[in-house]
Amino acid sequence: xxxxxxLLLTILMEIVVxxxxxxxxxxxxxxxxxLINAFTWPLAMLFYGLTNFFILTEILxxxxxxxxxxxxxxxxxxxAFVLSLIANLITAxxxxxxxxxxxx
Amino acid sequence: xKKYFVFVVLLILIFPLINADIIMPGEKRINxxxxxxxLNEFPDYVFISVGTEGAGLWMCPIKIIESExxxxxxHKYCYISIYAISKGNFNQTLIGRINNExxxxxxxxxxxDSIPKQKVIENVRSYKTIPKISIVxxxxxxxxxxxxxVKIKPDKIKKQINYGEVLIYLLISLIxxxxxxxxxxxxxxx
Numbered sequence: 001x002x003x004x005x006x007l008l009l010t011i012l013m014e015i016v017v018x019x020x021x022x023x024x025x026x027x028x029x030x031x032x033x034x035l036i037n038a039f040t041w042p043l044a045m046l047f048y049g050l051t052n053f054f055i056l057t058e059i060l061x062x063x064x065x066x067x068x069x070x071x072x073x074x075x076x077x078x079x080a081f082v083l084s085l086i087a088n089l090i091t092a093x094x095x096x097x098x099x100x101x102x103x104x
Numbered sequence: 105x106k107k108y109f110v111f112v113v114l115l116i117l118i119f120p121l122i123n124a125d126i127i128m129p130g131e132k133r134i135n136x137x138x139x140x141x142x143l144n145e146f147p148d149y150v151f152i153s154v155g156t157e158g159a160g161l162w163m164c165p166i167k168i169i170e171s172e173x174x175x176x177x178x179h180k181y182c183y184i185s186i187y188a189i190s191k192g193n194f195n196q197t198l199i200g201r202i203n204n205e206x207x208x209x210x211x212x213x214x215x216x217d218s219i220p221k222q223k224v225i226e227n228v229r230s231y232k233t234i235p236k237i238s239i240v241x242x243x244x245x246x247x248x249x250x251x252x253x254v255k256i257k258p259d260k261i262k263k264q265i266n267y268g269e270v271l272i273y274l275l276i277s278l279i280x281x282x283x284x285x286x287x288x289x290x291x292x293x294x
Contacts, residue, residue: 038280042273049238071288101292 017087140173155182186225
C-alpha cells in the first residue's frame with residue numbers, strides 16, 4: 001500500500017506544480033501528468049534497480065520529462081526545463097523523506 | 105479523453121503489484137556466490153578462506169576451499185580473504201586449533217600469523233544489500249587466482265535478473281508512450 005501512496009503522492013505533487021504553471025484545464029494537466037509519470041517511473045525503476053545510482057536516475061528522469069512536457073503541453077523548451085526541474089526536485093525530496101520514514 | 109483515463113488508472117493500479125518504487129530507499133539482502141575458477145591450476149597449494157576484519161577470527165573461521173573452488177558463506181560482518189598455503193606448509197591440526205581451541209584473540213592472531221601463507225584475494229563478501237526495487241535476484245562472483253597479485257575485485261560477475269519484472273516495467277512504459285503519441289496525433293489532426 002505504501003508504494004501506491006508514494007506513487008499517488010508523486011503524481012499529486014507534480015500536478016500541483018503543473019497547475020501553478022498552467023492554471024487551467026485540470027483534466028488535461030492530470031492526464032498528461034499521469035502519462036508522463038507512467039512512462040518515466042518504470043524506466044527509472046529499472047535503471048535504479050540495476051545501477052543503484054539514485055541521483056543519476058533522477059537526472060535522467062528530469063531530462064526525459066523536459067521533452068515529454070514540451071511535446072505534450074506544447075510549451076517552449078526553457079519553460080519545460082524549469083517545470084521539470086521544480087517538479088522533480090520537489091517530488092524526489094519529499095518522497096525520499098517519506099520513504100525513509102515509513103519504509104525503513 | 106475518458107478512455108485515456110481508464111488506461112492510466114489501470115497503469116496506476118499495476119504499479120504497486122510490481123512492489124517497486126524509485127523513491128523508496130529500502131533495501132533487501134541477496135546472497136553472493138563466490139567461486140574460484142582456476143583452483144586446479146595450483147595442485148601444490150591449499151587455499152583457505154578467513155574473515156580478516158569485522159567480527160574477528162572466531163566468528164569468521166578458517167575454511168578450506170575444496171577443489172570445486174566454492175568459497176563458503178560467512179557471517180554478514182566477515183570480510184573474507186583467501187590465502188594460498190603451499191602443501192608442504194599446510195598444517196590442518198593448527199587450523200583446527202585456531203578454529204576450535206583458541207579463545208584469546210591475540211593467541212588466534214599469533215597462531216594465524218605463524219602459518220606461511222600468501223594472500224591472493226581480499227574483500228570477498230557473502231551477501232550484499234541492494235535496493236528493494238532491484239531486479240537483480242542473485243549475484244555470482246568468479247575469481248581467477250594469480251599468485252603474484254592480491255585481487256580485490258572478482259574477474260567476472262554474473263547477475264541473475266528477474267525478467268518478469270523487467271517485462272512489466274517495459275510494458276507500462278510502452279503503453280504510456282503509445283498513449284502520449286496517440287494524444288499528440290489527435291491534437292495535431294484538430
